[in-house]
Amino acid sequence: xxxxxxxxxxxxxxxxxxxxxxxxxxxxxxxxxxxxxxxxxxxxxxxxxxxxxxxxxxxxxxxxxxxxxxxxxxxxxxxxxxxxxxxxxxxxxxxxxxxxxxxxxxxxxxxxxxxxxxxxxxxxxxxxxxxxxxxxxxxxxxxxxxxxxxxxxxxxxxxxxxxxxxxxxxxxxxxxxxxxxxxx
Numbered sequence: 001x002x003x004x005x006x007x008x009x010x011x012x013x014x015x016x017x018x019x020x021x022x023x024x025x026x027x028x029x030x031x032x033x034x035x036x037x038x039x040x041x042x043x044x045x046x047x048x049x050x051x052x053x054x055x056x057x058x059x060x061x062x063x064x065x066x067x068x069x070x071x072x073x074x075x076x077x078x079x080x081x082x083x084x085x086x087x088x089x090x091x092x093x094x095x096x097x098x099x100x101x102x103x104x105x106x107x108x109x110x111x112x113x114x115x116x117x118x119x120x121x122x123x124x125x126x127x128x129x130x131x132x133x134x135x136x137x138x139x140x141x142x143x144x145x146x147x148x149x150x151x152x153x154x155x156x157x158x159x160x161x162x163x164x165x166x167x168x169x170x171x172x173x174x175x176x177x178x179x180x181x182x183x184x
Contacts, residue, residue: 002144004151007182008134011097013076014183015087020079024063027075028055034078045070091184092132098125098183099151104176105160119178122159130154131184148174 001009021027031041038056042049047067054060055071063071091097102121133150152174160172 002147003177003180004134004144004147004182005138007180008138009077011182011184012084012088015083016080017083018080020075024055024061024068024071025058027071028052030075031071031078032056044074087184088131088135092128092135094128095131095184096125096127097131097134098123099155099180100183101151101180102178103174103180105155106173106175119176122155124155124159126151126154126158148177151180 021030028041031044032038032052035041035044038052039049042052045052045067047063051060051063051067055063062068100121100123102119104119130150130153134147137147137150152172155174156170156172160170
């Protein structure tokens with residue numbers, strides 16, 4: 001999973017209206033409701049069916065850290081799908097997304113200007129069309145590079161070109177991401 005996809009996933013988790021189950025038994029029971037059988041949950045988590053049954057009954061209270069992380073990720077990815085869907089639709093049609101990042105931005109610009117890349121920290125609100133492009137790319141399994149190109153285009157048009165009011169011939173490269181956060 002790439003930087004952009006992880007940022008979108010974190011943004012999804014921020015829109016929850018209720019916290020996901022916290023206890024191990026509650027989380028395993030939630031997964032069993034989602035998958036219908038302990039065998040399917042075991043396959044998803046990469047453990048034995050008997051382990052899932054032990055977690056469910058409370059016979060085993062503390063799984064190893066990697067398994068605990070997989071349980072948490074599986075619960076979060078299935079928690080409140082309608083809430084996430086509604087917020088994504090709102091971002092893609094009305095409100096847009098906000099991207100906060102610190103990364104290296106390089107430029108391809110006319111002769112006589114600098115094209116040296118430099119690290120910048122930006123917080124930019126992108127219009128709904130970029131949110132829609134990102135969500136569509138994520139649905140279609142786009143690579144991190146393709147998703148970076150969408151974000152770079154949005155930052156280029158909104159921040160660097162100021163909506164067409166300056167730097168007409170500027171092409172922005174978005175590399176060396178130190179961190180990126182997305183909210184919608």
